[in-house]
Amino acid sequence: MWKIINKLRAIKLTIVLMIVIILLSIIGTLIPQNAGKWKYVELFGHHGYALIKYGQLQDVYHSWWYLGILCLLSLNVLSCMIYKTKIRNKEKFKILSNFKLYQEYIFDKKVENIESKIKETLTNFKYTVNCKNEEGFWSIYAKKGSLNRIGYYLTHVSLLLILLGGLVGSLWGYKSYLKISVGEATDIPKSNFKVRADDFQIKYYPNSSNVLSYESKLTVIEKGEEKLTKLVRVNHPLRYKGFDFYQNSYGTSKLWIKVTDKKGKGNRYLVDVGSKIKLGKNDLYLKVEQFLPDLIIKGTEIYSKTQNLNNPAAKIGIYRNKKDLIKSFWLFYKYPDYHRNITWNKEDLSFRLAGMKPYTELQIAKDRGLYLVYGGFLFLMIGITFSLFIPFRKIYASIRRDEKGTKIEVAGKSLNRKREMEDEFALIVEEIVGNN
Amino acid sequence: MESANYFEVAIFIYLLSTILYIAHFIFQRERIPRIALLFVSLGFIAHTLGLIHRSIEASHAPFANLYESMVFFSWCILLVHYFIIYKYKIRVLSAFVTPLAFLAIGAASVLPMDYKKIEPLVPALQSYWLSIHVSVCFLSYAAFAIAFATALMFIIQEKRIKYKKIDNFYFKLPSLEILDEVSYRSIAIGFPLLTLGIITGAIWAQNAWGRYWGWDPKETWSLITWIVYALYLHIRLQSGWRRKKAAILSIIGFTMVLFTYFGVSFLLSGLHSY
Missing domain, CATH: 3.30.310.80 (Kinase associated domain 1, KA1)
Incomplete structure (x- = not known):
């Protein structure tokens, strides 16, 4: 055992491992990470792709290489600490005349x-x-x-803590994304509570198109009881029972479509983007084929310029018996006069896009290693300060x-x-x- | 007066001082460094006023985009340099540091107008961590810049001694021991600051994006820089590498800093705005 520790503690090993980590990390920033196969083939050719795949270079930081090197570094650090403790406990007699200061x-x-x-x-x-x-x-x-010595231990223990925390987080941590339409509540996986999105808003700086904040009003519901409500925005996540909820993205989940018949009688339908509903007593179905929050037309191309609701437009398909497309057309929220009519079976229906219902996308994270990592950060700062300044x-x-x-x-x-x-x-x- | 005017004054003065320092190494005039340092200090005052002005104009800390950060970097270099010349009484350090500070703020001033515009902070930057994270990072970069300058001085002085070339440089530069020590001490200041910079960045990222580490190119390169300086400290303290080898490692370390700062911003895309 002692022999192994003595081999593993070598400063040369530390230096070699550090250099290898530096090189692997550089490779990771030069080769695109976690891209699709064709990206690599395009950049490096088929042979290059085979090589990258073989060396797990498409995801260097999670490759067995990288993990192996980090494990080896941890063992190196650990044996160094054990070795130093052991030799310090048995201070040998020194031949003083060998010292430089003598x-x-x-x-x-x-x-x-x-x-x-x-x-x-x-x-x-x-x-x-x-x-x-x-x-x-x-x-x-x-x-x-002597605080210098304590600093030495704190610094190196903290590195082990941070690595351990990272490992715990990636093994037992949990991360996912969740879309909640405003007004609805969703069960949070692996928990016993729900989160309801009460509101979602984008706020702008005064007299400017620069975004000030994206904010979701969230309410935690546990066993039918409202536990807490918080305005979640970037830099201000919601924490509840070890789960963190971050404002991640937003969009439109449902549309209000107003359908008016020739007698002037109107009906409002709430339709999920991409889904179909039956229109009244007819055998007609309406489908929201596509929704663009900021439609623009360039040549023959129709796309959304931004994610903001500057020119909301919905492509509607009208079907008979669910599958036969009769007609498809665009509706524009900002131009209510631009409605579309269809005549079918003596019915005369006109359609309008009457409103959008936003969803907020949250990132849910539960990192069980976080406190280990934060503890490591604290130790690291104290340790480095002690060992460099004392x-x-x-x-x-x-x-x-x-x-x-x-x-x-x-x-x-x-x-x-x-x-x-x-x-x-x-x-x-x-x-x-x-x-x- | 706008902040940019203050910066123009500072740039002009730094340039003047740089020229004076060059003159100092060519002609033997003992009064030149005093005058030059006085000039640098005047420039530094204008620079400081400019930064204060800029934060009032923008109503946020004066380092929210690349332009502001370069101006701030230049200021940090001079700040740390004052600390070092106060502590080690090596005034000649100014001669090597002033050109660096001039380059940083000068390069900032020739950036296209688009870069200089004051933009309101995007949601991710609206956090007190912005001030802490960025200022700590740039102070560490500045300390490494000083370590680089002294390592450079070491190499120059070492050449003089090796080839017995006794010229103006030889007399004006401090002894190798002092240069070696100052280079080490600057790194000993920069390293804890860089550590704190990475840690505060990690905590901020955890708050903003739900992960403390995501292998963003800036994160990765700051880690690489951190490891290079950790290597420097281990080699120096454990293997007893000193002097020239240490000076070379210090120069390599600073090129890593520069790549982390500029290289990543211009060549690799990521989450950092600069």
Whole structure:
């Protein structure tokens, strides 16, 4: 086990994995992701497509490659932490003269009280001091900036938390889209409540065609009881029982079609876009073939210029016995005078597009890993701040006395900000041996 | 006066200072850097006033589109540079940073008129996260720009020493140790800021689109940049790479920043407006 950890903890592995992640991520931004087969064939040819398919490059970030590398990186990080904890718990005796920051002093006489002087000095420099006395040989180990070490753990644990959160989210998370017509309620899958759309509105900036907000008034209904009502708009989702509802899109779901007979008697029908209804007592059926919110005609092409209800138009088909098309025509909401007539079986009917009923499209998400990820974010910020702004410094000292005199050795080490450490080390050494 | 006028003043002054700094390296005149830095500061004041003016004109934070962001980026570079020269007393840094700031705001000013228009915020941008996310991101970019400038100075100085070429540059640039340290410290400032920028972006995306991460090109490239600087820190702190290799990595890191900022905006399509 220890052997495996020792192999996995290598910094070289970390570096290689980071570079591989960088390269794979770049590939993912250069090759279109999750596009259709023909897009790839068009861009890279058939062989290119085969290669992309083989390497799962059409969805790099969810490929086994990527997941595998992330797993390996997690193991790398984990073994690194285990290794560091283990070696820190058994600080070995160090040969001080091997340190880059090193000073030794040899006095001919016996120097008394130097231990307390060293301790005092180091304490003044805010070090935590540990002393050991073994038969006249003093060894002193002092450190400061332990928050740096804590920062190290927080940073790396947070990365594992974020990756774990992402995994949990993608395995047990849930995401779907839901269209609710205004005034209707829909059961939310995998839950015991309904959501009703009370209203949907697009608001504009004053005197401008720029959209200020898309907002849906939603009401949560649980067991027939209205639990809460909220205005949902972009950046302001509705949260209920772990489900989040986001304003995603909107459109028109149903149309009011007014049908008037020759006596002037009118009937209003609410018709789903794409569906058929029976007209009164006749064997006639009306179908809304198509609805365009902003119809424009360019040459022979008819299409919707925007999603906004600037020029709502519906293509209506009139059928006999459900399947024989008699006539089809366009109706325009903004031009009520432009109505259409048909005469059939002595009936004379005229049609008008009298209104639209909007739907709001919500994105429903339930991410069980979210709190892990957010926890990871918090740890990551604290961890990085600690480990970059609080330097961890160590000072070792030893005092050896024999008949000939006293030998003092002082050594220091800092992981970052080495220049500052050099200055501090010089000051400490000066203070320790200054008067002798 | 409109905000654009303030920016024009700032651009003019930055250009003037850049020319002064070039003169400083050609002729031996000790007073030039003082005057140039004074000019830069005047430009910075005009720049600041312009930003304040712009946010009043637009009634939102002055970084909602590419033009505004470039002007803001330039401002952030100078802000971080003031912090560094105050802390490390290396005034000559201004000589390398002022041209960068000039390029950023100058490039912004030559953008087509369409880019400069004040547009009301689209629904997704109407959030306090806009201010937090963008300002933190640009401060991190600015810190990386400083790290880039010092890495560049390091490479120049290192060449002088290697080939024993004792010229004006040699005398005016700080020692290799200081340049190495400042480059590292700038990255040590930029990295937590970039982390915070990505995190705030993720939280915002979760609020706006229901996912904290969606592999949008900007997201992916910011992650790539983050990993490059994480690599820098690991290599430096763990493997003891310093000096020239570190300087080269710092330069590579900044090209990643530039690609994340401009490359993604112009070459790859995504959800970010810039």
